[in-house]
Structure formats: C-alpha cells, structure tokens
Amino acid sequence: MHTHFIYFCASKLSLQQLPVITSNTIVRCRSCRTYINPFVSFLDQRRWKCNLCYRVNDVPDEFMYNPVTRSYGEPHKRPEVQNSTVEFIASSDYMLRPPQPAVYLFVLDVSHNAVESGYLNVFCQSLLDNLEKLPGDTRTRIGFVTFDSTVHFYNLQEGLSQPQMLVVSDIDDVFIPTHDNLLVNLKESKELVKDLLNALPGMFTHTRETQSALGPALQVAYKLMCPTGGRVSVFQTQLPTLGAGLLQSREDPNLRSSTKNVQHLGPATDFYKKLALDCSGQQIGVDLFLLSSQYSDLASLACVSKYSAGSVFYYPSFHHVHNTVQSQKFQKDLQRYLTRKIGFEAVMRIRCTKGLSIHTFHGNFFVRSTDLLSLANVNPDSGFAVQMSIEESLADTSLACFQAALLYTSSKGKRRIRVHTLCLPVVSQLSGVFAGADIQAITCLLANMAIDRSICSSLSDARDALVNAVVDCLMAYRANGSNIQPSGLITPAALRLFPLYVLALLKQVGALYAYTQIQAALHLNDSVIPQPPLLQLTAEKLTREGAFLMDCGSVMFLWVGKCCNETFIRDVLGYPNYASLPSNMTEIPELQTMYSERTRAFISWLLESRTFHPAFHVVKDDTSAKTSFFQHLVEDRTESAFSYYEFLLHIQQQMSK
Numbered sequence: 001m002h003t004h005f006i007y008f009c010a011s012k013l014s015l016q017q018l019p020v021i022t023s024n025t026i027v028r029c030r031s032c033r034t035y036i037n038p039f040v041s042f043l044d045q046r047r048w049k050c051n052l053c054y055r056v057n058d059v060p061d062e063f064m065y066n067p068v069t070r071s072y073g074e075p076h077k078r079p080e081v082q083n084s085t086v087e088f089i090a091s092s093d094y095m096l097r098p099p100q101p102a103v104y105l106f107v108l109d110v111s112h113n114a115v116e117s118g119y120l121n122v123f124c125q126s127l128l129d130n131l132e133k134l135p136g137d138t139r140t141r142i143g144f145v146t147f148d149s150t151v152h153f154y155n156l157q158e159g160l161s162q163p164q165m166l167v168v169s170d171i172d173d174v175f176i177p178t179h180d181n182l183l184v185n186l187k188e189s190k191e192l193v194k195d196l197l198n199a200l201p202g203m204f205t206h207t208r209e210t211q212s213a214l215g216p217a218l219q220v221a222y223k224l225m226c227p228t229g230g231r232v233s234v235f236q237t238q239l240p241t242l243g244a245g246l247l248q249s250r251e252d253p254n255l256r257s258s259t260k261n262v263q264h265l266g267p268a269t270d271f272y273k274k275l276a277l278d279c280s281g282q283q284i285g286v287d288l289f290l291l292s293s294q295y296s297d298l299a300s301l302a303c304v305s306k307y308s309a310g311s312v313f314y315y316p317s318f319h320h321v322h323n324t325v326q327s328q329k330f331q332k333d334l335q336r337y338l339t340r341k342i343g344f345e346a347v348m349r350i351r352c353t354k355g356l357s358i359h360t361f362h363g364n365f366f367v368r369s370t371d372l373l374s375l376a377n378v379n380p381d382s383g384f385a386v387q388m389s390i391e392e393s394l395a396d397t398s399l400a401c402f403q404a405a406l407l408y409t410s411s412k413g414k415r416r417i418r419v420h421t422l423c424l425p426v427v428s429q430l431s432g433v434f435a436g437a438d439i440q441a442i443t444c445l446l447a448n449m450a451i452d453r454s455i456c457s458s459l460s461d462a463r464d465a466l467v468n469a470v471v472d473c474l475m476a477y478r479a480n481g482s483n484i485q486p487s488g489l490i491t492p493a494a495l496r497l498f499p500l501y502v503l504a505l506l507k508q509v510g511a512l513y514a515y516t517q518i519q520a521a522l523h524l525n526d527s528v529i530p531q532p533p534l535l536q537l538t539a540e541k542l543t544r545e546g547a548f549l550m551d552c553g554s555v556m557f558l559w560v561g562k563c564c565n566e567t568f569i570r571d572v573l574g575y576p577n578y579a580s581l582p583s584n585m586t587e588i589p590e591l592q593t594m595y596s597e598r599t600r601a602f603i604s605w606l607l608e609s610r611t612f613h614p615a616f617h618v619v620k621d622d623t624s625a626k627t628s629f630f631q632h633l634v635e636d637r638t639e640s641a642f643s644y645y646e647f648l649l650h651i652q653q654q655m656s657k
C-alpha cells in the first residue's frame with residue numbers, strides 16, 4: 001500500500017524578510033547533498049547529523065563564525081540553522097554558463113480575428129505603461145514577432161529612424177531573416193520599442209488575413225531565443241490553421257451544451273509538447289494568452305506552456321468593447337504579469353527523509369530525473385504539488401523532512417539558491433494523521449489529480465475518484481474511531497468540510513483551468529465591514545434586503561437584493577435606487593463615501609497577492625446573469641448536481657456498500 005504525503009511548495013520569489021547568505025562554503029551533507037537546515041542535529045561543535053540520511057558531517061571552519069552576531073563557536077546560531085527558508089548567492093560551481101540576462105520575446109497574433117477583438121491595443125498600451133518596470137538590468141533584451149498567414153519580424157537596431165518590418169512568407173520552412181537586432185538591448189533601443197508599440201495597433205487595422213500560422217511563429221521564436229533562453233509570451237485569438245501545428249476543430253456542435261461527456265481534453269497533436277520540450281532544453285519558458293471568441297483547442301495549445309514551465313491565461317469570448325469584464329481582467333492580469341518578479345534557467349530538486357520517495361509531481365515543468373524539475377522560468381505565482389510515498393517503515397524516526405532547493409538566475413543576472421525545509425512529526429496512530437490533516441492542501445492535490453485523470457481517462461472517472469477519496473477517508477476514520485455514533489456521517493474535526501470542498505470541485509471540474517478555491521459569500525450590507533460574516537453557500541442565506549459578495553477565485557459576484565437598502569446602492573454603486581441600477585455593471589465606482597471606501601478596501605484585501613484578477617459582476621436579482629451566480633451556490637441542488645445534503649447521503653450510501 002502506498003500512503004501518500006502531500007507536500008506543497010511555491011517558489012515564493014517575493015518572500016519578504018528572506019535571509020540572503022553570501023558565503024564561500026555552502027554547507028551540505030556529504031552523502032545526500034541536503035543543505036544544512038534548522039532540523040539537523042549538532043553532535044558537538046564540530047559535527048552535525050543530516051536529518052534526511054542521518055550521515056554525520058564535519059562543521060567547516062567558516063561555519064564556526066556567525067556573520068549575524070559576529071561571534072565564533074556558535075554554529076547552531078547561523079542563519080542557515082535558524083531559518084527554514086533561506087537564499088544563498090551561488091558561486092560559479094552552480095553555473096553551467098554565465099548567468100543569462102532577462103530576455104523577453106512577445107509573439108502576437110495580428111490576423112483579422114485578433115484585430116477585431118481589440119486585444120492588441122490593450123497589450124501595447126500595457127507594455128508601454130510598464131516598460132520601465134519589466135524585471136531586469138542593463139542587459140535586458142526584448143523582441144517582437146507578429147503573425148497571420150505569414151510571420152513578421154521587427155528590426156529594432158539602435159540608431160534606426162523607425163522599426164523595420166521583415167516579412168517571411170514561406171511558413172513551411174520558416175527562417176530568421178537576420179540574426180542581428182531582432183532581440184535588442186531594451187535600454188539602447190527603448191525609443192524604437194516605444195515607436196513600435198505605438199504603431200502596432202494601427203498597422204493591421206484593415207487586414208483581411210484570416211489565417212493563423214501560430215506553429216511557424218513559435219518555431220522562429222524558439223530559434224530566436226535559443227542562444228540565451230528567456231520568456232516567450234504568446235498571444236493567440238483563434239485555432240492555428242497554417243503550417244506546422246495546425247489544428248482542426250474537434251468540437252461537435254451537438255454536444256456543446258452537454259457537460260456529461262466532455263471529449264478531447266487531451267491534445268490532438270504532439271507538436272506543442274515537442275516544441276515545449278525543445279524550449280525547456282534551451283531555458284525558454286512559453287506563456288500562452290488565449291483570447292478567443294471561438295473554439296481554439298486549448299487542450300492542444302496548452303501543452304506549449306505545460307512542458308516549458310509556462311502559464312496559460314484564458315479569456316473566453318474576449319472583446320475589448322463587447323466584453324468589458326474580460327477586457328478589464330486582461331488589463332489587470334497583464335499589469336501583474338509584466339511587473340512581477342521572474343527567475344530564469346532554474347532547476348528545483350526535492351529531497352526527503354530516507355524511507356520516503358517522490359511518487360508524482362503536479363504542475364507545469366519538465367521532469368528531468370526522479371527528484372529534479374527543469375523550470376525555464378519561475379515566478380512568485382508558480383506552485384507545485386508533490387505526492388510522496390512511504391517506501392520503508394518510519395517507525396525508527398520521529399520526524400519526516402522535505403527540502404526543496406530552487407537554483408535560478410534572478411532578473412539581475414545573479415545565480416541564487418532558494419532552500420525551503422519542512423519538518424513534520426511521524427505519528428504511530430491514524431488519529432494523529434487525521435488531527436493534522438490540511439484540508440486545503442488535500443483538496444488542491446485532489447484537484448490536480450482529478451485534472452490528470454480526466455485527461456488520461458475521462459471526466460466521469462475523475463469525478464468518481466474524487467467521491468471515492470471522500471468515501472475512503474471517512475471509512476478509514478470510522479474503522480479507526482473509538483467513539484462511533486450509531487448513525488450519521490462522522491468526519492474528523494480537521495476534515496469536517498472535506499465533503500463540501502469535494503462537492504465544490506465536482507461542480508467546477510467541468511472547467512479545467514478553473515481555480516478551485518472554495519467560494520465564500522460575504523454579507524456586505526452590514527456594519528462590521530471590512531470583516532463581513534462568512535456565510536454558507538446556499539440561497540437560503542440570501543435576503544432581498546441585502547447585498548452579498550461571492551468570491552469564486554476567477555470570478556466575483558456582488559448580488560443585490562430587490563429590496564436592498566438604498567443607502568448601500570447610492571453610496572457603494574452610485575445609483576439612486578435598485579430600479580436605476582444597470583444590469584451589466586462590472587466594477588465598483590470609486591465614491592467618496594465611507595461605505596464605498598470600506599467595500600473597496602475589503603475587496604482589495606481579498607485580491608491581495610492573487611495570481612489572476614477575477615472578473616467582476618454586479619448581479620441584480622431579476623436579470624439573466626443571476627443564473628451564473630446561483631450556480632456557484634455549491635450547497636444547493638442544480639439541474640445536474642447534488643445538493644450538499646444529497647451528497648452527504650450519497651457518501652453514506654457508498655460507505656455502507
């Protein structure tokens with residue numbers, strides 16, 4: 001039997017108060033290469049015992065001096081042994097080549113469809129606004145490729161009076177027209193870059209090109225970036241129709257409304273995966289922004305990011321005028337994307353106590369060996385889940401330790417090693433495991449596993465597996481429990497909401513890239529703002545007199561009841577009464593009232609450090625939009641899914657089989 005530990009680590013590049021250590025000797029176990037950490041033991045002043053493999057190591061002379069207290073003879077007070085997260089400035093031993101500069105290549109769809117959506121204007125304006133804030137230093141390089149049925153390059157050589165466009169129309173054997181000045185030093189060519197960004201939106205206004213040569217554009221992006229590595233940001237608005245990597249529509253219009261049997265969750269071609277692996281090998285990460293109003297086969301396209309440690313940003317039905325919600329979300333996401341920290345040419349190794357081993361990794365990366373991930377790019381929003389298995393008895397040890405070491409190049413060209421060490425107690429009773437269970441970590445891992453299962457097998461298999469996870473857990477608890485009650489479902493205290501979290505996943509799992517944070521309804525029409533009470537997600541909790549905020553991670557709703565207090569409507573939404581409220585409000589105005597300030601303060605607090613900016617909707621009780629609001633009331637019954645009460649009964653039935 002495999003018993004699994006769950007271990008999460010975010011790269012946390014933006015961690016505050018991080019101890020940064022510059023030292024000639026980075027102290028590591030001679031046997032398993034674990035970095036010295038707070039959970040090692042000192043046998044005496046000159047010897048330490050590794051907490052992962054138990055080897056006894058010598059304490060080097062340099063380690064006897066503590067730079068923080070400037071004293072000798074206290075190795076256990078060094079910052080490495082006082083902090084479970086530290087960062088080392090790495091020496092040349094940790095480099096295969098000199099650290100690369102920050103390199104950014106933008107690959108932009110300029111077909112008729114793309115121009116019509118209006119995204120190019122939003123993108124160019126956002127990059128112009130944030131050009132000075134792109135992470136990097138004097139070596140930072142930048143370049144642009146645009147494409148429709150052909151691929152276009154831009155010569156940005158310093159000294160030119162304006163950017164020069166070069167068109168390559170042979171997309172079957174696409175080549176780079178010149179090897180110089182397509183990726184230029186940002187500082188030297190800044191004015192030309194600005195000229196290009198100002199000109200781009202107008203350059204394709206009257207285009208009649210409807211075809212998309214995305215694959216060839218990605219092939220040249222790879223060739224351009226090969227010598228340095230870096231980040232490729234791809235903006236695509238339709239199905240690729242020309243050249244390598246072209247895709248056919250796999251969607252059957254008759255099945256569109258059915259969520260029961262979703263087909264084609266796996267890729268139609270291995271082109272994007274192969275390209276991603278080539279990119280990963282050259283330290284190139286590819287991020288995909290899909291802004292589409294039509295079927296674009298995200299299942300195939302997403303592979304280009306999945307295997308190159310990139311990210312996917314998806315804006316269904318994007319249009320700069322007709323869909324202001326998505327347009328605002330795109331702007332806000334871009335703002336964070338362009339300015340957040342970034343690390344390049346990274347690898348992450350995870351070590352664990354002897355007797356444990358890594359079972360599966362979840363996330364976007366290339367697995368280079370059993371415990372080593374290749375990450376062409378890392379950022380503060382990267383997260384990874386790791387499933388561990390117990391291979392040998394842990395009876396002889398009281399602690400299980402995990403250490404993640406991320407070796408990366410900062411945007412300032414410094415090679416650094418971020419080391420996180422986690423230590424958990426080993427318990428002999430199952431009740432101890434239940435008492436320490438982390439419901440959010442478990443639910444998040446289950447969501448990852450369900451996504452993998454739905455791609456390899458089917459969505460219904462993934463759903464069954466989720467239900468079985470609850471059933472297995474509660475059966476194990478019941479079998480182990482001493483105070484069994486005669487009836488009813490018994491859950492361990494730490495997992496009391498486990499069935500509800502899984503039900504929430506089941507109701508969302510149809511949307512693959514939906515984020516699985518559990519929604520919360522919050523009473524805003526109340527004087528205890530900015531901490532309004534948290535309510536159960538059921539229509540029973542709504543009142544006509546109130547206004548309720550629902551946070552679903554990727555979308556936020558403010559539901560306004562028919563008889564909602566007019567002070568709230570006036571002071572927060574800026575309209576005299578319920579009847580005058582428009583049905584398509586997508587933001588809260590900045591009004592100089594106490595109510596407005598508190599509401600906005602509370603929402604900003606919810607959004608702090610979130611990777612994606614949620615779409616925001618004000619929902620009136622009498623509009624069609626309220627359907628999507630009610631769908632998120634996870635405890636209630638919907639046409640195709642159980643209510644919470646029915647789900648608990650279902651679990652109970654499964655357990656008595």
Ligand SMILES: [Zn+2]
Pocket residue numbers: 029030031032033034050051052053054055
């Ligand atoms: Zn060791």
